[in-house]
Amino acid sequence: MDQFNVLIVDDERDMLDGLRRILPYELEKTNIVVTHSPLQALELAAASPFDLILMDVRMPEMSGIELLEQIRAMDSKATVIMMTAYGSIETAVQSIKLGAYDFITKPFDIPDLVRLIKKALERSGLIRENQSLRQRISEKTVLEEFVGQSPPMQQLYATIRSVAGTDYPVLIRGESGTGKELAAKAIHTLSRRCERGLVSVNCPAIPEHLLESELFGHKKGSFTGALKDHKGLFAEANGSSLHLDEIADIPVSIQTKLLRALQEQEIRPLGSSRNIKVDVRILSTTNQHLENKILDKSFREDLFYRLNVVSVETPPLREITEDIPLLVHHFNRLSALELNCTPKVVATDVLEVLMQREWPGNVRELKNFVRRLIIFCPGEELSLSVLKMVDGRHAARPVPDNTIESEAIEPYAEAKTKAINAFTDEYVRDVLSRTGGNVSQAAKMAGLSRVALQKIIRRMNMIPGEYRSE
Template sequence: MSKQRLMIIDDEKDMLQGLSRILPQELENIQVETFSSALSGLESIKRQPVDVLLLDIRMPEMDGMEVLTAVKEIDPWITVVMITAYGSIETAVEAIKKGAYDFITKPFEIPDLVRVLNKALERSLLIRENMNLRKKVSEKEPFADFVGQSPPMRRLYDGIQALAGTDYTVLIRGESGTGKELVARALHELSPRSSRRMVTVNCPAIPEHLLESELFGHKKGAFTGAEQNHTGMFLEADKSTLLLDEIGDLPVSIQTKLLRVLQEREVRPLGSDKSRKVDVRILSCTNQDLEARIQDRSFREDLYYRLNVVTLRTPSLSEITEDIPLLADHFLRSVCNELGLPLKRFSVAAIQSMMHKSWPGNVRELQNFVRRVALFSPEEEIGAADIRVAQDSLYGSAESRQDQDSNGKAVKPYQQAKEELLENFTREYITRLLGQTEGNVTRASDIAGISRTALQKIMRRYEIRSEDYR
């Protein structure tokens, strides 16, 4: 963190020398600059912002009240503390009305001055952080990864903006594939904590016997294999944000310990007899019905209310179908850039086909589907036929999706049917491609958007010879 800038303007040079020597020892992370001339001090403030100004009222060159007015015209947010040997209620009130933050009377004790300046520096820091936050919100940078302008998405954006500047604990709920982690990242990036890295814990990915250590840390020798101290994710996230992903899968044994940390705001590493205070904002995600889990006693009700201070819900794709054209176009451009393919586009019929399809996997399923379509569609414009081919290769044809075929026989096992459909699709696609290019493998690989080597591997796998098409 860069040092805060404290400026002192006073015509008593001895006091300036004393304060410039003492204050850096009493106040943390500050840079002290002194001026015996009010005009010189004002010129310096014009060149570089000041966090706190300690200003004498009685000076020969320019009255302190005049300096205060001039300073507020240069920077309305600067925190000013006035000093005077002629302290009175009237003078204090006048200084406060003109924008001073506080008032101290000569002769003063150093501890009293330090106390006032500490509060002034803290106020200045909060103001600067709030200004940076508002700038980020206005620039809308953290929403660059979001796509969609439907009413449910607009409500989600409004909720993120309203909560980002707070320290509220937020529970982000929604189906799998709806962007819950994206919401958490936006909440962090728009917050005053964004200068520090957000720490993410994928609760079900860590074995239960290791999860406590990963969350809260451990001391060397706390258990077999603990060969050195481990910080733990709560302490890593101190002064930042901790995301507990898939919180519904947290074991009950860990839920109890997590509840204590949230209540006490302190962490005790395994094997330690001392607790450490932590300043962590908690975000959590789940696609589970936590209320039902409370009923079957697999999730603690008191922890639920600790985590569910405020809820944000990510809409399913079925709720934002009007955003599918925007999403599909965004994913298509991304995959073409990622794979080095010529830029492609969807036809109106292709978009309509995707808008009428069910997407149980939500936005993530749509993204994966678009990747496949982009990879296997040879033309610049992707049509409805390409959508059907990709859909059949992934989910099975319309016939194979029925319980029985036309002869009344049971359908094949899913994996077998999928492999056969994929093989038929690939074989048909490659033969059509080579027919179009008259057996020219290089041209065929360019049209397919895959490397020549990859195409040759596919041809060998299906025993397709380019010579047969020349």
């Protein structure tokens, strides 16, 4: 580590001035930052993690115990030393229980303080080295979930690595089925917030009258049905990242409250009279053109700029066709695991056909198609005949003639029912694939009511969740 960063928080300015002058001479390669304000200390710690924080227990703006709790909520690995002129076993035990590294009583000898700081920095250095090692392992693991070596995919990997190390909001854009959710997970996993799990919400899946409560929480009795307090997703994601899936579909009424939460870094639960500070990184995904929604007044321009500090684009499959063989082999192995069978041998001519096809549902559509190939493949090889059997678009159409086949023909009603069911199955799977399993969007695309589409889905034994973004 090139240099240690140490933050000292104390409302006694003389104490701060003395430590700022003395400690740089006693500690090598150490940058000392001081503040008399606990609130400013929180802002500094949120902007960049410190290797060590020394804080007074009694301060007028906020107690050291409360500051310790908030610092540890932001960074569970933070190394903190408590200082006080009011030494007591109770205070010491309480601070240690809350995660403080150690405790020193004022007035203290500088050599004693220096020894304690050096010991704490040694611990902090080991923690950072361990985090760095885990980060490198995590990066290798999380990027292995992506498949593809084409230039657009290499650019995506590089962008994910670059933005993961920041705390800026990220807007991930791309067509349905291109891996936007996977990109959001990768950014979070490679960030300093990875110790806390990624919190995700599919915005259009929650009714408008419940979305505000789901995001910001509510107090018991704040509305009909509010039988107990609900903390909300922002509070749940405090110190972590919040993934807002399909952000374009969030109602305008909620957009205003979301903008305020991003600007002020605080929320107010429904029915509450006080604001709650939160430290949340927003990762948004959309398959829509937000600029067009801004023009038709269905999306706030100021919110767009807040969310789009950093932009990530996931490429459509038509731009990475050279990766299709890798993807097919990957999905072949995954499907074999799911179905408890041996992976198939994929014929070269099958790969050539798949590379020439159009995939409006992108990688997700390809994945589902490969799964169907595995299910219906009778032998060990995925041949062109299997592909033609599964997908009629690749089968040769029979030439009609005037002769009557000698083999029996199904009654009209039965044949019609089978044809309708086959069409319905293929059609509904297609719209679900294109919308990432979002039933509301699929119903809108199909020109059906949500209830009508849900009835069809149940009748066809489909699971919309299987079509969620990868």
